[in-house]
Amino acid sequence: MIEFCLASGNAHKVAELQALARASGLSVRTRSAREFGGMPAVEEDTGTFVGNARKKAQALRARLPAEVWALADDSGVCVDALGGAPGVESAYYAGPVCDPAANLAKLVATMRGVPAVERRASFVCVLLAIGAGGEEFVAEGACHGRLLDEPRGGGGFGYDPIFVPDGCTASYAEISEGEKNRISHRARAWAQLADWIRAR
Numbered sequence: 001m002i003e004f005c006l007a008s009g010n011a012h013k014v015a016e017l018q019a020l021a022r023a024s025g026l027s028v029r030t031r032s033a034r035e036f037g038g039m040p041a042v043e044e045d046t047g048t049f050v051g052n053a054r055k056k057a058q059a060l061r062a063r064l065p066a067e068v069w070a071l072a073d074d075s076g077v078c079v080d081a082l083g084g085a086p087g088v089e090s091a092y093y094a095g096p097v098c099d100p101a102a103n104l105a106k107l108v109a110t111m112r113g114v115p116a117v118e119r120r121a122s123f124v125c126v127l128l129a130i131g132a133g134g135e136e137f138v139a140e141g142a143c144h145g146r147l148l149d150e151p152r153g154g155g156g157f158g159y160d161p162i163f164v165p166d167g168c169t170a171s172y173a174e175i176s177e178g179e180k181n182r183i184s185h186r187a188r189a190w191a192q193l194a195d196w197i198r199a200r
Contacts, residue, residue: 001027002197004129007060007072009039012017012157019075021179026197036063049074049088050138053128056182057136066132072138073187075125079147081118082110101156104151108162111147119147122165123172125187127193133185137196141188156180 004021008012014032021028033039040059044052057072063072076090084091086107094102111119127139144166151161153173160172165183172180181187 001029002200003031003068005031005033005036005068007033007039007070009033010073011101012134013073013186015073016181016184016186017071017178017190021033023181024190024194026194028108028197031068033060033063033144036060036068040074044045044074044088044091047088049076049124049126049140050128050194052088052126053138054130058080060172061130061132063131069131071127071129073125073127073189075084075105076125077163078122078124079107079111081114094129104159104161107147107159108150115150116139116146121145121147123159123163125185125189126191127186131195137193138139139189139192139196141185141190141192143183143185 003037004191006017010012018030021030040054040063042059045054046055053072053074056074057070061070074088076087076100078084078087081139082166090103091098094106122145123143125141130136145164148162148171152171155177156173163168163172168175
């Protein structure tokens with residue numbers, strides 16, 4: 001059995017990771033930072049997904065008992081036409097307050113008028129685990145696709161309503177949770193983490 005405490009205040013990310021852990025068939029327990037006094041405030045200022053994930057994992061690791069690993073997620077949408085933006089700033093694209101609806105509206109407005117052939121984008125996820133002795137494992141997953149002109153679907157969160165993965169006609173917000181957890185950037189990062197768990 002390996003125990004992870006999730007270094008995230010985003011309930012949607014926590015739910016996705018817990019679902020992926022359950023589906024993996026591994027002996028994994030995922031715990032909430034709330035069990036250990038909550039997620040410490042972290043300034044995500046490193047400029048990289050890996051650096052931000054490491055800061056979050058290190059901040060939480062200091063609160064955990066030795067047997068529990070800190071597991072941080074840093075993720076975002078990278079748009080080719082915007083030079084990779086919003087990227088690591090995805091959660092704060094519309095300003096310093098994390099407002100998913102405002103972030104989505106800003107991206108829709110920014111991309112308005114951009115032709116379909118120039119709407120390529122990728123969701124990227126880094127999962128970074130840190131143990132009590134400082135041992136670290138980094139997994140990275142990406143899901144490539146394109147952006148819609150307008151949001152579609154009522155599921156998912158964040159930028160999901162305007163992202164259509166390659167090979168699909170529906171947005172992340174229109175597909176089922178099970179399908180998303182099979183093809184998403186977070187699922188692909190989790191698959192690498194699961195291989196590492198098995199190898200241990």
